[in-house]
Amino acid sequence: AGAKGEPRLPNCDLYVTLEPCPMCATAISFARLRRVYFGAYDPKGGGVDHGPRVFESTSCHHRPEVYGGIGEVEAAKLLKDFFGSLR
Known part of the structure; x- marks a missing residue:
């Protein structure tokens, strides 16, 4: 945002x-991002479709369009392989 000379990224x-x-998710809301696309869902630590569901809160400043589960199997495998290689 700073590089663009704007406080937000609408x-x-x-x-x-x-x-x-x-x-x-809260930072995404404050930045006023237009859309969020993500691959794998995170039932334990997610904040969009799981957990506190930040964008559904009445205190949420901005609700971007959200598209989840895009290439979910591939994204989950990529994450598992990466973190598995660190162990």
Whole structure:
């Protein structure tokens, strides 16, 4: 946002492998991102379709369009393989 000279990113989209956590979902709301696309759902730590469901809260400042489960199997495998290689 700072590089664009604006405090918010209303014309930007975010693409991530894993469902954003509650802290990231709140930052997404504050930044006013237009859309969020993610691959794998995160039942334990997610904050969009699981957990506190940040964008559904009455205190949420902005609700982006959310598209989850895109390439879910591949995204989950990518994450498992990566973290498995660290162990």
